[in-house]
Amino acid sequence: xxxxxxxxxxxxxxxxxxxxxxxxxxxxxxxxxxxxxxxxxxxxxxxxxxxxxxxxxxxxxxxxxxxxxxxxxxxxxxxxxxxxxxxxxxxxxxxxxxxxxxxxxxxxxxxxxxxxxxxxxxxxxxxxxxxxxxxxxxxxxxxxxxxxxxxxxxxxxxxxxxxxxxxxxxxxxxxxxxxxxxxxxxxxxxxxxxxxx
Amino acid sequence: xxxxxxxxxxxxxxxxxxxxxxxxxxxxxxxxxxxxxxxxxxxxxxxxxxxxxxxxxxxxxxxxxxxxxxxxxxxxxxxxxxxxxxxxxxxxxxxxxxxxxxxxxxxxxxxxxxxxxxxxxxxxxxxxxxxxxxxxxxxxxxxxxxxxxxxxxx
Numbered sequence: 001x002x003x004x005x006x007x008x009x010x011x012x013x014x015x016x017x018x019x020x021x022x023x024x025x026x027x028x029x030x031x032x033x034x035x036x037x038x039x040x041x042x043x044x045x046x047x048x049x050x051x052x053x054x055x056x057x058x059x060x061x062x063x064x065x066x067x068x069x070x071x072x073x074x075x076x077x078x079x080x081x082x083x084x085x086x087x088x089x090x091x092x093x094x095x096x097x098x099x100x101x102x103x104x105x106x107x108x109x110x111x112x113x114x115x116x117x118x119x120x121x122x123x124x125x126x127x128x129x130x131x132x133x134x135x136x137x138x139x140x141x142x143x144x145x146x147x148x149x150x151x152x153x154x155x156x157x158x159x160x161x162x163x164x165x166x167x168x169x170x171x172x173x174x175x176x177x178x179x180x181x182x183x184x185x186x187x188x189x190x191x192x193x194x195x196x197x
Numbered sequence: 198x199x200x201x202x203x204x205x206x207x208x209x210x211x212x213x214x215x216x217x218x219x220x221x222x223x224x225x226x227x228x229x230x231x232x233x234x235x236x237x238x239x240x241x242x243x244x245x246x247x248x249x250x251x252x253x254x255x256x257x258x259x260x261x262x263x264x265x266x267x268x269x270x271x272x273x274x275x276x277x278x279x280x281x282x283x284x285x286x287x288x289x290x291x292x293x294x295x296x297x298x299x300x301x302x303x304x305x306x307x308x309x310x311x312x313x314x315x316x317x318x319x320x321x322x323x324x325x326x327x328x329x330x331x332x333x334x335x336x337x338x339x340x341x342x343x344x345x346x347x348x349x350x351x
Binding site for chain 2: 025027028029031032039042043044059077078079082083085088122123127164167169171174197
């Protein structure tokens with residue numbers, strides 16, 4: 001192959017790269033909380049890690065090098081997808097007095113707020129997860145977490161919750177908000193997490 | 198240890214889903230949906246096992262569901278682990294795998310977009326086990342390390 005011919009072929013492909021606006025790509029953007037995470041993109045050219053916002057990688061295996069994408073192009077390519085983004089899920093942490101299923105006064109006052117959120121958002125899926133501190137056995141706490149979660153679910157229903165679904169589970173003492181040794185009373189860990197999504 | 202799941206009540210927003218979910222709620226192991234359509238504009242469908250229906254707010258999604266939008270359509274879905282995915286026109290994605298049981302450490306999310314555009318915001322699965330999430334495209338795979346990204350294929 002002559003050098004000139006190779007050159008022409010190279011130029012031809014460069015023109016294709018530059019001119020082709022519909023190349024498949026993935027671009028990392030800022031997260032809703034303002035931070036930027038990372039993605040790892042695997043193509044025929046290998047693995048590329050991207051951890052800077054508005055940086056992209058082609059997905060067709062033409063190159064594994066990341067590049068910056070300007071907002072007008074993102075807007076052109078993704079305005080419809082962005083506009084269809086559902087509301088961000090919203091979580092409430094409700095806290096309990098020790099041992100039983102009574103909420104603290106402050107958390108009791110938040111129940112109407114949860115219901116208001118569901119009403120405002122329209123059709124929503126609601127999950128209620130019970131958590132305990134490490135006082136008592138693992139099995140006891142799994143049950144306690146479930147009875148706390150059921151109690152909250154019942155309160156939500158009695159106060160007119162309308163949802164696509166209401167799913168109630170318990171993580172017992174497995175998912176501590178504040179890590180403690182076993183048999184440690186800890187108000188922060190005695191909670192039910194209600195998520196509206 | 199199997200954690201108990203209680204499905205309390207499912208109110209009908211979308212009539213057929215109501216019927217399906219009521220029977221699911223009575224089952225010992227409810228065949229729970231993995232998410233719902235939360236936003237729709239224009240032509241958009243959800244298919245599973247060869248049955249296609251128009252997407253409306255509240256249409257449930259299951260493992261194996263295929264979401265699709267028409268030339269002027271768009272759609273947004275929310276999964277049980279708080280993952281948000283929304284699609285621009287002429288898009289198609291299959292939800293291949295979804296496991297979300299943190300207490301049992303069963304976590305997996307795998308989906309494939311074959312056409313169109315996707316706006317993706319990761320949820321709890323990516324937070325707890327980043328390597329359990331992959332978004333596939335015809336020519337490349339995106340591994341999620343907890344974040345927000347946009348994908349265009351075609």
